[in-house]
Amino acid sequence: MGKPTKVVNRIRALRFAHGEMTQAELARLVGVTRQTIIAVEQGRYSPSLEMAFQIARVFKVPLDDVFQYSDAEG
Amino acid sequence: MGKPTKVVNRIRALRFAHGEMTQAELARLVGVTRQTIIAVEQGRYSPSLEMAFQIARVFKVPLDDVFQYSDAEG
DNA sequence: ACGCCATGTCAAGTTTTCTATACCTCCCCC
DNA sequence: GGGGGAGGTATAGAAAACTTGACATGGCGT
Structure with a gap:
């Protein structure tokens, strides 16, 4: 499931806009896996x-x- | 514990600024308890x-x- | 004095978020 | 044709967020 979430994000776009930052690098900077x-x-x-x-x-x-709330969903 | 949280908020002030809205009413509008x-x-x-x-x-x-991230905190 | 409402607390339980491993595919480079 | 880096999947389990219900306090009106 995971319930597709009412919040959308631009993380992927922002990663690429910041020097092709990888998911691993972002995870490290944020402090998560x-x-x-x-x-x-x-x-x-x-x-x-x-x-x-x-x-x-x-x-x-x-x-x-980064994050936008989308009312239409779920 | 509960770990005092790095995020502070102005919910109480905003409630009173919105016609003395009660916690119960806010909970109802938000959809939580x-x-x-x-x-x-x-x-x-x-x-x-x-x-x-x-x-x-x-x-x-x-x-x-409503919410502000405060880096300084233990 | 009494009831009522707003706030707050405690405890036990469920759901969601997050971690830790492990493994898989695709693409690029040597 | 093998190695490495990047993205992705799956599972099990810990931790945090949230629920439900019961109870306590203080202020306010009657």
């Missing part, structure tokens, strides 16, 4: 608020720039 | 990203207006 990044990037589940803030911080953008 | 609102408002744990977006939506403000 690689599969957590994969799962969040794919929208299999939405991250904790703390992790969301840390991802935004890595990319030096506001949180709303 | 009253205890969850209490715990998040007190910073006992940080909410999921979805819940954070829903709270911001109730108050009609951006997410960054």
Whole structure:
């Protein structure tokens, strides 16, 4: 299942916009494992608020720039 | 423990700024239980990203207006 | 004094998020 | 034609978030 999540994200785009940053590198900078990044990037589940803030911080953008709430779904 | 959380919030202030909205009413609008609102408002744990977006939506403000990430904290 | 409402606490339980291993495919390079 | 790096899958289990229900306190109105 995983319930496709109401929150969408631009992590993949932001990674490539930041020097082709790999999932492993992002995971290291955020302080989580690689599969957590994969799962969040794919929208299999939405991250904790703390992790969301840390991802935004890595990319030096506001949180709303990484994650958007989509009402239409589920 | 509960780990005092690196994320702080202005939920209480926003509730009072919105017609003295009660915790129970906010919980109803967000779609969670009253205890969850209490715990998040007190910073006992940080909410999921979805819940954070829903709270911001109730108050009609951006997410960054409700929650702030504070690096300094143990 | 009494009831009621808002806030808060505790404890036990479920669901979701996250970790740790392991393994798999595809592409590129030597 | 083998090795390595990047993305992805699967499983089991820990940790955090969230629920349900019961109970305690203080303020307010009657």
